[in-house]
Amino acid sequence: MSVHEGPSRLNRLRDSRDFRRLGACVFGMLVLALVTGPEGIQGNPTYGVIQSWLRPRVVGFLIAAVVLWALMTFWGRLSGRIRAEVVEVADVGRRLFESRLPRFGTYLLLIVLAVLLPQILSGTWQEITVDQIGTYVLLALGLNVVVGFAGLLDLGYIAFYLIGAYSTAYWSGALPVQPPFDLNPFFIIPFAVLAAMLTGVILGTPTLRLRGDYLAIVTLGFGEIIQIVATNLQGVTGGAEGVIGIRHFSVNLFGVRYAWPVGATANLPYYYLLLGFVVVALVIFHLLEHSRVGRAWTAIREDEVAAAACGINPLKYKIMAFAIGASTSGFAGVLFASKIGFIDPTEFSVQMSILVLILVVFGGQGSLAGALVGAAFIQWGQNFLRVLNVGWYNEQDLYVYLGGLLVVMMIFRPQGVLPSRRRSREIGLAEHGIGTADAMSAGETAP
Amino acid sequence: MSAAEAAALHPDSVIEVSHVTLRFGGVTSLSDVTLQQNRGEILSVIGPNGAGKTSLFNCLTCVYAPQEGSIVYYRPGGESVAVLGRKPNQVNLLGIARTFQTSRLFNALTTFENVKIGVEARQHTGPIGAVLRLPRTRREEKEGDERAFELLDFVGLRAQSNVLASSLPFGAQRRLEIARALGTGPQLLLLDEPAAGGNHAEKAELERLIRRVNVELGVSVLLIEHDMRLVMAIAQRVVVLNFGRVIASGTPREVQRDPAVVEAYLGTPKERE
Numbered sequence: 249m250s251v252h253e254g255p256s257r258l259n260r261l262r263d264s265r266d267f268r269r270l271g272a273c274v275f276g277m278l279v280l281a282l283v284t285g286p287e288g289i290q291g292n293p294t295y296g297v298i299q300s301w302l303r304p305r306v307v308g309f310l311i312a313a314v315v316l317w318a319l320m321t322f323w324g325r326l327s328g329r330i331r332a333e334v335v336e337v338a339d340v341g342r343r344l345f346e347s348r349l350p351r352f353g354t355y356l357l358l359i360v361l362a363v364l365l366p367q368i369l370s371g372t373w374q375e376i377t378v379d380q381i382g383t384y385v386l387l388a389l390g391l392n393v394v395v396g397f398a399g400l401l402d403l404g405y406i407a408f409y410l411i412g413a414y415s416t417a418y419w420s421g422a423l424p425v426q427p428p429f430d431l432n433p434f435f436i437i438p439f440a441v442l443a444a445m446l447t448g449v450i451l452g453t454p455t456l457r458l459r460g461d462y463l464a465i466v467t468l469g470f471g472e473i474i475q476i477v478a479t480n481l482q483g484v485t486g487g488a489e490g491v492i493g494i495r496h497f498s499v500n501l502f503g504v505r506y507a508w509p510v511g512a513t514a515n516l517p518y519y520y521l522l523l524g525f526v527v528v529a530l531v532i533f534h535l536l537e538h539s540r541v542g543r544a545w546t547a548i549r550e551d552e553v554a555a556a557a558c559g560i561n562p563l564k565y566k567i568m569a570f571a572i573g574a575s576t577s578g579f580a581g582v583l584f585a586s587k588i589g590f591i592d593p594t595e596f597s598v599q600m601s602i603l604v605l606i607l608v609v610f611g612g613q614g615s616l617a618g619a620l621v622g623a624a625f626i627q628w629g630q631n632f633l634r635v636l637n638v639g640w641y642n643e644q645d646l647y648v649y650l651g652g653l654l655v656v657m658m659i660f661r662p663q664g665v666l667p668s669r670r671r672s673r674e675i676g677l678a679e680h681g682i683g684t685a686d687a688m689s690a691g692e693t694a695p
Numbered sequence: 696m697s698a699a700e701a702a703a704l705h706p707d708s709v710i711e712v713s714h715v716t717l718r719f720g721g722v723t724s725l726s727d728v729t730l731q732q733n734r735g736e737i738l739s740v741i742g743p744n745g746a747g748k749t750s751l752f753n754c755l756t757c758v759y760a761p762q763e764g765s766i767v768y769y770r771p772g773g774e775s776v777a778v779l780g781r782k783p784n785q786v787n788l789l790g791i792a793r794t795f796q797t798s799r800l801f802n803a804l805t806t807f808e809n810v811k812i813g814v815e816a817r818q819h820t821g822p823i824g825a826v827l828r829l830p831r832t833r834r835e836e837k838e839g840d841e842r843a844f845e846l847l848d849f850v851g852l853r854a855q856s857n858v859l860a861s862s863l864p865f866g867a868q869r870r871l872e873i874a875r876a877l878g879t880g881p882q883l884l885l886l887d888e889p890a891a892g893g894n895h896a897e898k899a900e901l902e903r904l905i906r907r908v909n910v911e912l913g914v915s916v917l918l919i920e921h922d923m924r925l926v927m928a929i930a931q932r933v934v935v936l937n938f939g940r941v942i943a944s945g946t947p948r949e950v951q952r953d954p955a956v957v958e959a960y961l962g963t964p965k966e967r968e
Contacts, residue, residue, distance in 0.1 A: 532826050539825030539832070540815045540839075547801055547812050554799035556783035557756065557792070559816025559879050568822060673803035677861055 270317045272659050277313035279652050281306050283645045359527065366519050372635060374515035381627045382522040383584050388607040388623035389529050389616065390576025395605065396614030396671065397542060398569035399549030400456070401464040403601050404471030408444040408574040410478060410596035412581020414485060415440035417591060420495040425484050433497045433586050437579065444578020445571045452570040456563055471598045478593040490592025494585050497521065510589065518587045525583070526620075529576060533616055536572075545569055546670060599647070606650050610657060612664025614671040621666050626650070708769050709734040709883050709915045710755070710778075710791075715764030717750055717939075724750040725761065726939040732883070732917060734769070737909050739918045739930035739947075743959055747939040748919045749796055752885050754779075755917075756793050757786045771882060787816060792881035794872040796888050796919075802861035806852055806871055809860050810843040813878025843878065850874040850904060866897030870904060877908065883915045884908060890922045898925055905929055927951070935959065 278301065285300025300306065344350045366374050387409065394402045419427050419436040431439065455466040478485045485491070496514070498507035508517045536542050544565045547555035552562050585591050604623075611622020633641040657664070663672035710732050717725040725747045732738045740748050753759040755766060757778065766778040768789055776789060787793075792813075801809050818839060824832040847853045850870040855863060860871060869889050876884055886905070890898045902925055908914050909929075920926045926933060926947065933950045935943040937959040943950050950956055 535826050535828070536822060539822075540818055540820040540835070541822050541825050543804075543808065543812050543815065546804060550801045550803060551799050553758070553783075554795065554801065555812075557787060557795075557799075558813050558875060559784050559787035560812070561782070561784045572822065670803050673859065677802050 266317075266321055268659060269320055270314075272656055273313040273317040273320070274310065276652050276656060277309040277316070278306075279648060281309040283642070283648050284640045362523055363520075366516055371515065374519065376628075376631045376635070378515050378519045378522060378587065379584070380631050381624055382519065382526065383580050384604065384607060384627045385620055385623045386522070386526055386529060386580040386583070387577060387604045388611065388619040389526070389533060390573045390580065391604050392608050392611075392614065392616065392619040393533060393536070393576070394569050394573035395608050396612075396619070396668070397537060397545040397549070398566055399545075400566060400569065401461070402467045402570070402573065403464050403598070403605070404451075404467035404469070404474070405573065405577055405604055406596050406598070406600040407467075407471045407474035408448060408577035409581040409584070409600070410474055410593070411444045411447055412440045412578030413585035413591045413596070414478060414491075414581075415443045415578070416582045416585040417486075417491045417494050420493065420586075422491045422493045422495075423484065423486055424482075433495050433582075434499065436495075436586075437582050440582045441575045441578050444581070445575040448571040448574025449567055452567045453563075456566040456570060468598065468601075471601050475593055475596050475598070478596070485593070488593060490590060492590045494589050494591065496586055496589065508587075514587060518583070522583060525579070530616055530620070537616070541565070541568065550674065602647075603650070606654060609654065610664060612667035612671065615664065615666055615668035618664050618666035618668065622664065625665075707734045708732065708767075709736075710769070710917070711767045712751070712755070713765050713767070715751075715754055715761045715766065717747075717754055717759055717761040724939050725754065728764070728936070728939070728941055730934045730941060730944065732915060734771075734882075735909070735913060735915055736932065737905065737916045737918060737930050739920055739926045739933045740936060741920065741923075741926055741933060741950075742936035745938075746936040746959075748936055749887060750939070751936070752793060752887055752917075752919065755786075755885060756791060757781050757783050768883070787879050787881075790880070790882035791885065792876035792879045792883075793885035794869070794876055794887055794889060796891070798868050798872045800860040800868060800872060800875070802859070804860060805857050806860055806863065807843055807847065807856040809871055810846050810874050810878050811839055813875035814839045814842045814846070816879040846874045846878055849877070849907070866893050866900065869893065869897070869901065873904065873908070877912065877914070881914060883917060886916060886918045886920075888919050888921060890920060890925050898922060901925070902929055 282297065282300045285296060285305075288296035345354070366377055369377060387405070391402065391405050394400050394405070414423070416433070416436050417423050418425065419431045419439060420433070421427060421430070451467070451470055455463050458466075479488050481487070496508045496510055497518075508514060508521070544555070544560045547558060547560055548562045548565055556562055607623040607626055608619050609622075610626060611620065612618025630646060634643055663675045667675075708731055712728055712730045715725055715728045716723065728747070728751060730738075730740075740751060742748055750759060754761050755778065757780075760779065764779075768776045768778050768791060770776060770790070778786060778789070778791070781789070801812065804812075815835075818835045820832045820835050823829075844853065844856070847856055850873060852863075852867060852871055852874065855867065860868065863871060873884070873886070873889065889905070890901050893901065905916055905918070906929060909916050918926070918930060930947055932945065933943075933947050934941055935950055935953070935956050937955075942955045942959060943953040945953070
């Protein structure tokens with residue numbers, strides 16, 4: 249090999265997909281070595297790193313990385329043929345799915361499964377299904393409207409969840425400030441949702457005029473502000489100790505009397521309530537996506553300048569998406585607060601906003617099925633590992649794993665697990681330099 | 696000149712640009728530009744690169760806000776409306792639609808969906824109507840589909856209605872952009888270099904299409920174009936811009952002979968030496 253060939257070969261190697269894949273594998277395994285390694289020692293900040301990386305155990309991880317890479321590369325070569333088969337089968341499935349009867353049959357089957365599922369679960373898992381999975385599915389569906397449909401990066405999404413939860417506490421009379429009149433929890437829903445929606449509109453109207461990352465920064469700040477206000481405004485919110493005695497749902501209408509129970513028996517009734525609302529949310533968002541409104545969102549997301557030239561008012565539709573997301577979040581807050589009966593401000597950290605965003609990105613932005621499956625899978629997996637109490641998993645490391653997962657996802661499947669067809673096309677085109685995959689970076693700005 | 700005076704001067708105007716000056720910091724992009732277009736006319740704006748043609752379009756559609764001057768649009772009844780100070784989407788709803796120099800289609804959507812978004816500009820379905828599938832929503836959906844297919848027929852893209860906009864050939868993308876703009880129901884269509892980069896056959900097709908837009912749909916066309924053959928063939932009048940100023944206007948024949956125009960395009964005799 250001549251001297252001249254060296255750099256160009258190196259460049260080619262660096263640009264090659266296999267090399268990037270190897271990098272990702274090594275990176276992932278190094279992170280894994282770090283998080284499974286010994287804990288740090290006070291006064292010796294490099295102890296944890298040295299013990300994890302500069303000891304023989306790291307060799308095992310590096311070998312694992314290379315093996316993983318080899319497997320993936322080999323699989324990549326092999327999978328061409330397999331993939332062709334899969335695509336063919338998937339095509340048949342899709343065509344079948346496009347006709348009405350099989351599609352509704354599938355939906356019905358899924359609903360029946362969802363109805364039967366909790367009956368076979370233990371009490372712990374019933375609770376996880378409601379508090380950790382169901383609630384987050386609802387949250388992810390709402391954020392999907394903002395991030396996926398309209399292409400707006402909202403990092404303060406949980407603030408609306410907080411507003412929903414604290415509104416419920418307020419109307420339950422559980423806060424230091426008393427409501428003007430008494431409300432049944434079901435009637436709290438419109439008030440709480442309205443509060444979240446109004447906050448969304450008030451926050452969105454000035455900030456959604458801006459392009460780019462400003463919205464992300466403003467919403468991030470907003471999320472922090474709301475949480476700090478809830479912590480420190482003791483006379484109104486009850487402060488850091490939180491609020492107890494939030495009312496549960498009950499019905500007393502036309503002779504039907506039913507009160508959603510408290511404590512361990514609350515899981516199943518709340519599960520069905522939540523399931524109902526998730527199905528309603530899915531139907532609503534599906535109809536929106538395939539309507540004039542949904543197309544306007546897509547247009548703005550793809551090219552705001554062109555959308556405005558087509559008579560679409562970008563600000564109006566952005567605020568609409570933002571408000572719909574905020575109300576869904578507020579709605580989830582009502583359900584959460586009234587089921588648990590106790591809330592405190594630490595439950596609404598900015599980290600939660602990031603978690604919901606991860607659920608949406610993992611599942612596939614702009615895809616209802618993606619948001620649903622992504623949220624359910626990550627929340628299930630996280631709790632599965634926690635309940636199983638495996639030695640290598642520490643709950644505090646959750647975001648390390650999620651971060652690693654996202655890095656790997658962005659390399660191999662940026663469109664998410666179950667992407668919407670429009671979104672994956674956009675990402676594919678953006679990778680080839682045609683257009684932008686979101687409204688955040690689109691277009692020129694007027695002086 | 697007030698709007699009323701202008702209307703009195705040109706009873707059949709569709710748009711009048713008066714003394715528009717646009718500056719970016721120290722750079723003057725448009726300087727005291729005045730032009731007027733008759734209803735039903737194909738008017739072409741030509742000029743060397745950087746003459747301010749696209750800036751003029753961006754002023755007409757309120758993407759840029761000029762520091763001085765006024766732009767008045769006339770509705771079909773003759774009612775005058777000030778254009779400046781509106782938002783781009785409001786300008787579109789007045790009846791001024793545009794295409795872009797580098798076509799800006801919604802690339803991940805199909806040909807049909809692109810046109811449908813244009814057609815939906817004048818519809819009213821909101822989120823509540825969409826969720827409840829109100830009768831108006833259903834009617835608008837149906838009308839929108841029909842209108843979108845009509846327009847696809849008009850520009851000859853019906854067969855490609857389910858193809859992604861990004862995978863259409865270049866000339867077809869231009870025609871799709873025109874169809875999308877027509878979908879918004881304009882009185883005045885602004886075309887920004889529709890023939891740029893096209894081959895001979897595509898240009899000929901485009902020429903026919905612009906004529907049909909003008910004659911069959913009765914839409915006034917304001918055309919920015921570098922292809923002189925196309926301009927001379929279809930424009931009824933031509934306005935020439937150079938360094939942000941109108942240096943000549945008149946019929947294509949008059950403009951071609953104008954010494955100022957020749958100078959702008961070919962340079963002064965001294966420079967040519």
